[in-house]
Amino acid sequence: MAPQHRPVAVIGSGPAGHTAAIYLARANLNPIVFEGMMANGFAPGGQLTTTTDVENFPGFPKGILGGELMDRMREQSENCGATIETETITKLDCKSRPFKIWREGSETQDEPTDTADAVVIATGASARRMHLPGEDTYWQNGISACAVCDGAVPIFRNKPLVVIGGGDSASEEAIYLTKYASEVHVLVRRGELRASKVMGDRLKNHPKVTIHFNTSPVECLGENGLLTTVTTINNVTKESGEIKASGLFYAIGHDPANGLVKGQVELDDEGYIKTIPGSATTNVPGLFAAGDVQDKRYRQAITSAGSGCMAALDAERYLSELESENSKKL
Known part of the structure; x- marks a missing residue:
């Protein structure tokens, strides 16, 4: 044919x-x-x-x-x-x-x-995702890969949020989310940011931002269909932790x-x-x-x-x- x-x-x-x-x-x-x-x-x-x-x-x-x-x-x-x-x-x-x-x-x-x-x-x-346990359950019910697209959604307003990534994009998204969040936690798997000095300094000096170095997410937990908690591990000490959060944003490329x-x-x-x-x-x-x-x-x-x-x-x-x-x- x-x-x-x-x-x-x-x-x-x-x-x-x-x-x-x-x-x-x-x-x-x-x-x-x-x-x-x-x-x-x-x-x-x-x-x-x-x-x-x-x-x-x-x-x-x-x-x-x-x-x-x-x-x-x-x-x-x-x-x-x-x-x-x-x-x-x-x-x-x-x-x-x-x-x-x-x-x-x-x-x-x-x-x-x-x-x-x-x-x-x-x-x-x-968008790159990490496919964490619980990620599929809470995707678009607390988990996103675009802060600009979803950051203003009501479920994120005045709530603690988590951003994963250490580059310029992660820094920009975290700072953008501070307009809506009560606080923003940034998880960086290494001991330093990959972001440019200017973006890194803005991130470090923002009063609503807490940077967790050497930290990776482990699991996404929630209630009533919405994300409530991100469990973590310190990549150096292997100590487990958790962050209460209504939102998790991937910024890993x-x-x-x-x-x-x-x-x-x-x-x-x-x-x-x-x-x-x-x-x-x-x-x-x-x-x-x-x-x-x-x-x-x-x-x-x-x-x-x-x-x-x-x-x-x-x-x-x-x-x-x-x-x-x-x-x-x-």
Whole structure:
């Protein structure tokens, strides 16, 4: 069977992917969206499907559930004319033109299942977790990997909170949480911070912050479905301890879902896809990156959506130029 061809394919179905699809569909480019099924460990819709209340996405003054927000984005993509396939893409050839795409189960075949003149990759990133005992029980019921996303939720207000990590991100998140928490405990597994001196000094000098060096979390405990306690161990003395806390925030890094393009496109030293500043353009003509797979700084639904818009506009311009070049050859 001949591969199915589209002018542009979007791989990923978070805010970046669906925003790109909406703009591309409205430009009459007939995009196809491969939303993935448990791709990168997430259901279609990405990380927001694992989030409960989203209070910081514009247009929802009373907040909205993460899953509902993604359902609405998906519906809007379809209403605008995008074709959505619940398929996971397992192989992408960025060297051929058009791009060659293989759906899950077909990656060993020589011929691709799909081709596209341009590709928007919006496969996201996943926050690193420690998979502590009790973590699955209290995930999004006291445990989170995004302080900016969840820190203002009522269950955390005026309550003791715990942040795990010793780098700049952990320091920033801990300081951010002091606006809402009664106190913030930072668990650092080593005897020193990895954060820059400026961030480290801010953390050490904040009156609401207590830093626990050489300390690792052991277990998450709770009552009535909510987190109440984090048990710990001192990595030097092996002494056990516990911290009463209503929230536990991981700040130990993210892993961008770059498997489809690794070795084919320029990545930074942390594995994020590099884009030309101010655009979604990569070093591969016709390949555009949007969302958390290229954004290691902000990682918010609204910034992902914005970069999806950029990717769509860049792709539209690329396809227009490609059409013009092909016309000249005729």
